[in-house]
Amino acid sequence: MATVIQRIIISLLLLLAYTQSTAHTIYAPNDIPLLDNRFRIDPNTEQITFILNHSEGPRRVVLVRPDGSKIYYKRNPENVGWVTSRTQDIVTIDNPMAGPWQAIAKLDGNNRIKLMSKVELKTNKLPLKLYSQEYITTHASLYNENKLMTNKAYLDDAKLSVALIGGASKTLTLYQDDGKGYDALPFDGKLTARVYVDLLPGRYLLNIRTKNDVFIRNVNHDAVVFLPPVSYQVDALEAGSDQALFEFKIDADELDPLSVTINGIIKDADNNIVEQLIIHSADNVSTQNLFTTVKKLSHNMFTFSAKAFATTRKGREVELHLPDRIFELVPPIVIPEANLSEALATVTEELNIAQETPSLLSDWRVIAAAGALFLLLLVTIAFILLRRRKKNKLSEENGEASLSLDELQPTPIDLKEDKK
Structure with missing residues (x-):
């Protein structure tokens, strides 16, 4: 009888806590969202709590156990507090039946499950403050009574997913303990995930x-994503130059200005690597927290792709992806002076002839000369427009296929359909 009263008191306290939290959803560190009204309970679970939200009206929540028997609000066994x-x-x-459970109800809102079990998922300490376009690496392991689980029967097909939940849920990466990708060894109980915070x-x-x-098993952790602390631009050093100016700006409130290293590659219009570019801020950082470098290239269209490595003011090492930049070094447009002078002289001569001997033939010559000059100007304009069109087309193509410096990138694992 005492245990029943204790369960009811715990449930009342949970109900009070959740109904009073109207500002935002509260997730305890190991809460599990309840999706599709179904959930599987493993044999190591000592206690489970279902938190079920539904529309106002008649209460018709029914829990179905793995053996098909049902639990109701007013009719339930002694190990249930409702x-x-x-x-x-x-x-x-308490000590729920192992296997697939189901909640029969029209649920509405953030439904979740609280577990008390000897089996826990533990992760390394993660920072509260993250940066947009940052790479982070996290390690997770399963423990049974504080002992690392390495039993293949438990770890086989176990997938580690990492998601950031804000306005919408977004799964960032998915890994297995299979010794592939960023995972070091198969079935060692240590799952490694490399996450790109593209938010x-x-x-x-x-x-x-x-x-x-x-x-x-779940682990929940608050995170705040900030703007990237490194930005940059690249352009021709001057009009008609064959030198590109790379200028990087550091947010000195976030990063140590002397700690930034840029590792990038320059590719031409045919996607061939032209040069690797490594730049250290400590070599030429200015008082405005800017550092630059100049590279001599051919007159062509290029794409620059890079990562930045730096240390925050708090001493955390960060790795940032810098957005790709497409730039073009355009040769100076030179109109041969002799041709231009000849064209102007011809126009002047024809005008003089027309004034002295006005006739249909002279009018035709004047029109032809003026047309020749106009055609020369059109060819010059068309050349400029074609170059710009080529640059825009390359920009669109590069937007569809992102470049990456790492040959070894996180590869999503196709999830098998959950067994119902």
Whole structure:
């Protein structure tokens, strides 16, 4: 009887906490979102709590156990504590039956499950502050009674996913403990994920989850994404020059200005690598936290792709992806002076002839001379427009296929359909 009262008190406290949190959704570190009204409970689960949100109205929440038997609000066994309100049901079950469970209800809102189990997912310490376009690496492991789990039966097909949940949920990467990609050794219990934070600045919930057909475990972590602390531009040193000026700007409030290193590559219009470019801010950083370099290239169209490595003011080492830049070094447009002088002399001569001997033939000559000069100007303009059109076309093509410096990049793993 005492345990039943304790379960009801715990459920009441949970109900009070969740109904009072109207500002934003609260996730405990190991809460698991309830999706599709289904959930699998593994044999190591000591206690589980379902937090079910539904529309106002008659309460018709029913829990179906793996053996097909049902649990109701007013009819349930002694190991169940059930507290309900107009819009929420919180159900706590001690030593729940292992296997697939189902909640029969028209659920609405952020439904989740709280677990008390000997099996835990633990991750390395992650920073609260992240940067847009930053790469971060995280390690996660499963523990049973604080002992690292390496049993292949548990780890086989277990996938580690990392998602940032803000306005919408976005899965960033997916890994297995298979010794491939960034994972060091197969079935050593240590899953490694490399995450590219390709998100707009804002507040997010970093959700790390491992899942297979036997169990699911979660770790939730608050994260705030800030603007990238390094920006840059590249252009011709001057009009008609065959030298490109690379200028990088550092946010000195975020990074140590002397710690930035740029590792990039320059590719031509045919996607051939022209040169690798490595620049250190410590070599020429200015008082405005700018550092530059000049590279001599041919007159052509190029793409610059790079990463920045730096140290934050807090001492954290960061790796940033810099957006690709397409630039063009255009040769100076030179109109031969002799040709221009000859054309002007011809026009002047024909005008003089026309004034002295006005006739249909002279008028034709004047028109022809003026047309020749006009045609020369049209050819010059067409040359400029064609160069710009080629540059815009290359920009569109590069926008569809992003360049990367790493040959070894995170590769998504095709998820198998969950067994219902």
